[in-house]
Amino acid sequence: RENLEGKAAIVFGGSRGIGAAIAVRLAQEGADVALTYVSSPDRAAATAKLIEAEGRTALPLHADSADADAVQAAARQAAERLGRLDIAVINAGVLALGAIEDASLADLDRSLEINLRGVFLAIQAAQKHMGAGGRIITIGSNTANRAVAGSSIYGMTKSAVGALVRSAALDLAPRGITVNNVQPGPIRTDMTREAIDWLVPRIPLGRVGEPEEVGGLVAYLARPETGYMTGASITVDGGMSL
Numbered sequence: 001r002e003n004l005e006g007k008a009a010i011v012f013g014g015s016r017g018i019g020a021a022i023a024v025r026l027a028q029e030g031a032d033v034a035l036t037y038v039s040s041p042d043r044a045a046a047t048a049k050l051i052e053a054e055g056r057t058a059l060p061l062h063a064d065s066a067d068a069d070a071v072q073a074a075a076r077q078a079a080e081r082l083g084r085l086d087i088a089v090i091n092a093g094v095l096a097l098g099a100i101e102d103a104s105l106a107d108l109d110r111s112l113e114i115n116l117r118g119v120f121l122a123i124q125a126a127q128k129h130m131g132a133g134g135r136i137i138t139i140g141s142n143t144a145n146r147a148v149a150g151s152s153i154y155g156m157t158k159s160a161v162g163a164l165v166r167s168a169a170l171d172l173a174p175r176g177i178t179v180n181n182v183q184p185g186p187i188r189t190d191m192t193r194e195a196i197d198w199l200v201p202r203i204p205l206g207r208v209g210e211p212e213e214v215g216g217l218v219a220y221l222a223r224p225e226t227g228y229m230t231g232a233s234i235t236v237d238g239g240m241s242l
């Protein structure tokens with residue numbers, strides 16, 4: 001349980017859902033954890049309490065992933081207040097669904113801003129504070145593997161995250177920093193609440209996943225023992241995109 005003892009992490013988009021489960025799991029394994037949020041201070045505070053209950057330091061930070069200065073400031077504050085930065089998980093994301101005939105420019109721009117530009121900004125911001133052994137983990141989506149109708153915007157952003165991760169992994173490899181991408185499939189969160197009945201019959205394992213099942217994989221990727229893996233995209237989706 002203490003695999004991340006002495007480490008410091010930041011989870012961009014760590015207030016609820018998958019990001020909160022990741023933040024808590026990193027704390028359970030021994031890390032101090034900063035977490036950003038944009039609209040849910042109460043959820044961020046609740047997640048911070050769970051981290052503190054593990055005996056770790058929690059640092060909730062308001063930072064919109066669309067705001068480059070805020071993303072830079074969040075990474076800097078995490079490194080300063082936690083004393084170091086070893087792990088950055090970039091989870092913040094939005095889901096805009098709709099057939100291409102109807103998709104709005106606003107949805108396109110917002111999705112690119114958070115799911116893609118925001119991931120780029122967070123990688124750039126976090127790596128500055130990392131040394132050898134640093135871990136950057138993005139949260140993509142299984143829609144990068146296999147399209148579903150109505151997901152042209154979302155799938156496009158999440159496919160691009162996989163490409164971004166491969167290039168960033170090459171750039172940061174000489175410094176001993178790894179960059180990997182976790183691609184969840186349907187997970188029980190606010191994002192999927194209304195779609196669960198539609199999703200379950202399409203999932204080979206016959207159920208949606210729980211946020212903790214993504215948290216465990218992210219913690220594994222954050223550990224020292226995983227230092228030889230970089231540039232990889234790993235899917236955890238109950239077999240949906242096979």
Ligand code: NDP
Binds near residue numbers: 016140141
């Ligand atoms: P939720 O909608 O439940 O939570 C989204 C999280 O991202 C919240 O912590 C939210 O903060 C944060 N966030 C959203 N926009 C911003 C922003 N502009 N700046 C900072 N933080 C932001 O989503 P999930 O937990 O379901 O999804 C998490 C990630 O996993 C996303 O990237 C999503 O695309 C991906 N994913 C999810 C799947 C699923 O089935 N749930 C499947 C595949 C991928 P706040 O609380 O302040 O709004």
